[in-house]
Amino acid sequence: MAKEEAIYNSQNFKPNKKKVFRPPYLCYFLIILYSLYILLPLYIILISSFKSDFDATQPIFQWWPEHGLSLAGYRRVVLWWSMILGGLRNTFLYYLPTTLISIFVNASAAFGFAKLNWKGKNAIFGFLMLTMMIPGTITMTASRMYMSILKWDSSALPIIVPGLFGGIGTVFFLRQYIMGIPDDLIGAAKIDGMSDIKIFLTLIIPLSMPALTTQAVLGFIGSYNSYLGPLIYLSTNTDAWTVQLVLKWCSEQYQNLTNVMMAFCAVGMFPLILLYLLIQDYILKGISMSSGLKG
Amino acid sequence: MNDIATNENVANPHENMQHLDIFENTNLFKKERATRSKREKVVKETIEGWLFSMWPFVGYCLFALVPFALSVYLSFCDLHVWNIRNAVWVGFDNFVYLLFSSKSQFWWSLLQTLYYFLSLPLGLFLGLGSAVLLTSRIRLKKLFRTILYIPNVCSSIGVTMMWKLVFHRDYGIVNSIITAMGGSPVSWFTTPEVFMPLVIFTTTWGAGAGSILFQAALEQVNGSLIEAAEIDGANKREVFFNVTLPAISPTTFYVLTMNTIGALQAMGTIQLFSQAGSTSGYGPMFTSGPFEGKYAGMTTVYYVYMMSIGGGTEGSGKSSAAAWMLAIFILAVTRINFYMSDKWVSYDN
Incomplete structure (x- = not known):
């Protein structure tokens, strides 16, 4: 008895009653420091884009423009407006249908891997997982050659068509999600005489809508930001440029006017950051969900 | 019947x-x-x-x-145009050139790739560190979480423009701090010695994606394990290194593997930074010392790119040969990664 009492009274066993809550100052300090590291460059973009030409080209960087805010940078951006709009149109034209189709294809593949029994399922899934380990960039040159054999080079097809078949990363994520849908539900639907296709269209898709939306948005953000593919296949054809190529080219016309450069940068970056801030709940939940399966 | x-x-x-x-x-x-x-x-x-x-x-x-x-x-052909009919069979010449020629930058590019790997522990440290901070008892967690992920929705073009201004030779903030402290301004994008550190530094800006994954893993660590360790008299640090860290090791392994593959094919940033320095697209070249004639920031993937698509004179044959040797290298790295994982990744939570 005495021994047990001693254990109970020992410091370790007592619940944290005695502890006074003290805010973890060090944690705050470090996390604010890290946040500043991320936010300061963004602030620099924003403030520089609103500088006048004179303030932007001062050797001492000004955290707040000496001569007040100015729209000089954005006025130059407007000069290129038709080109930027053309780029935006191309980006949406290439990537919006691709994103939508590929998310549907991914969902269908994920459903097959998660809920259907068929021969070769594990082999195919394992193979696809393995391909994630092989970086696609090593076939860069050969892909370029392949596209020239198909006579697809200097068109947008090389950046559209491969995307239509979906991607294993998204399939993996959606598969985990669909596996969470109860089998009983699908069994009941089968007893009611529903075919697999009907189950997929009327049950699985509506039920996994949050995951599908997250993946579609993430996929589109990635495509919108993509640069190497468009650069390799479209750089010779100005009319086919995506918005990223347009912004890069335009900003290069103003190498020494940092306010104009940053105005282009802001036009390219901040709409997406705003979009992200609006739906960040969805996105962050989606990402942590995909990891939760591994942890 | x-x-x-x-x-x-x-x-x-x-x-x-x-x-x-x-x-x-x-x-x-x-x-x-x-x-x-x-x-x-x-x-x-x-x-x-x-x-x-x-x-x-x-x-x-x-x-x-x-x-x-x-x-x-x-990889067995010599070819300089985008037309497969012009391919000339040359046997193992491309491999011999890459491995043994003095003009080849292949070994150098592998070295640069390894150099770039320095961003892996940095990213891991930042991701895990911020995740630990964000699962501690602080307020405004959601706000910080949101901030950490922002870099991952930014385009590489925009991000490069941003760093181009921050590290601008004449108008950049870093150089104005250096001159304010009495130093002389550094031309970040054209000095070979600082080029790669610059690339690595800017890569860490996007380490927040790992942080989100680590947070999810940390939240799932079995609380009773930690309690048990505390009852046994372990202090906070011991709990972290002996309980928490092994419990999240699958996530660590996942992030490490994905980042390794990412690092092996990272070239968007390098390409854009190289172009910021010179129009040819090659990064800054060492003009003296032991690395004379080598380009800073020339990782193997970028070398593969520059030889063919980037407009180099080597052609797509040598480029493909280099790509294949890179593939073998990647295979070896992944193999080592998995082999090591047996020792430190535990799947029983």
């Missing part, structure tokens, strides 16, 4: 005839038919499963495996 039924009827005249009639046209008591229909069902299910799931596989075969095979062929 089939024979068995008839025989049975004869043997047992009082057997209920009606039952036999009912089951006659069903599959229930006929083994042969039952298996056939089961087989049909399996075939049907398999066809359906393939129709549902084969598209990513088909896409991979068409747009990755075919180029893969093509690159094997190309």
Whole structure:
């Protein structure tokens, strides 16, 4: 008895009653420091884009423009407006249908891997997982050659068509999600005489809508930001440029006017950051969900 | 009427005839038919499963495996235009050139790739560190979480422009701090010694994606394990290193593997930074010292790119050969990664 009492009274066993809550100052300090590291460059973009030409080209960087805010940078951006709009149109034209189709294809593949029994399922899934380990960039040159054999080079097809078949990363994520849908539900639907296709269209898709939306948005953000593919296949054809190529080219016309450069940068970056801030709940939940399966 | 039924009827005249009639046209008591229909069902299910799931596989075969095979062929050819008919078979010449020629930058590029790997522990440290901070008892967690992920929705073009201004030779903030402290301004994008550190530094800006994954893992660590350790008298640090860290090791492994693959094919930033320094697209060149004639920031993937698509004189044959040797290198790294993972990744939570 005495021994047990001693254990109970020992410091370790007592619940944290005695502890006074003290805010973890060090944690705050470090996390604010890290946040500043991320936010300061963004602030620099924003403030520089609103500088006048004179303030932007001062050797001492000004955290707040000496001569007040100015729209000089954005006025130059407007000069290129038709080109930027053309780029935006191309980006949406290439990537919006691709994103939508590929998310549907991914969902269908994920459903097959998660809920259907068929021969070769594990082999195919394992193979696809393995391909994630092989970086696609090593076939860069050969892909370029392949596209020239198909006579697809200097068109947008090389950046559209491969995307239509979906991607294993998204399939993996959606598969985990669909596996969470109860089998009983699908069994009941089968007893009611529903075919697999009907189950997929009327049950699985509506039920996994949050995951599908997250993946579609993430996929589109990635495509919108993509640069190497468009650069390799479209750089010779100005009319086919995506918005990223347009912004890069335009900003290069103003190498020494940092306010104009940053105005282009802001036009390219901040709409997406705003979009992200609006739906960040969805996105962050989606990402942590995909990891939760591994942890 | 089939024979068995008839025989049975004869043997047992009082057997209920009606039952036999009912089951006659069903599959229930006929083994042969039952298996056939089961087989049909399996075939049907398999066809359906393939129709549902084969598209990513088909896409991979068409747009990755075919180029893969093509690159094997190309690596034995000499070719400088985007027309396969002009390919000239040269045997192992490309490999010999890359491995032994003094003009080849292959070994140098592998070295640069390894150099770039420094961003891995940095990213891991930042991701895990911020995740630990964000799972501690602080307020505004959601706000910080949101901030950490922002870099991952920014385009590489925009991010490069941003760093171009921050590290601008004449108007950049870093150089104005250096000059304010009495130093002389550094030309960040054209000085070979600082080029790679710059690339690595800017890569860490996007380490927040790992942080989100680590947070999810940390939240899932079994609380009773930590309690048990605390009862046994472990202090906070011991709990972290002996309980928490092993418990999240699968996530660490996942992030590490993905980041390794990412680092091996990172070239968007390098390409854009190199172009910021010179229009040719080659990074800054060492003009003296032991690395004379080598380009800073020339990782192997970027070398592969520059030899063919980037406009280099080596052509797509040598480029493909280098890509294949890189593939072997990647295979080795991944193999080491998995081998090591046996020692430190634990899957029992």
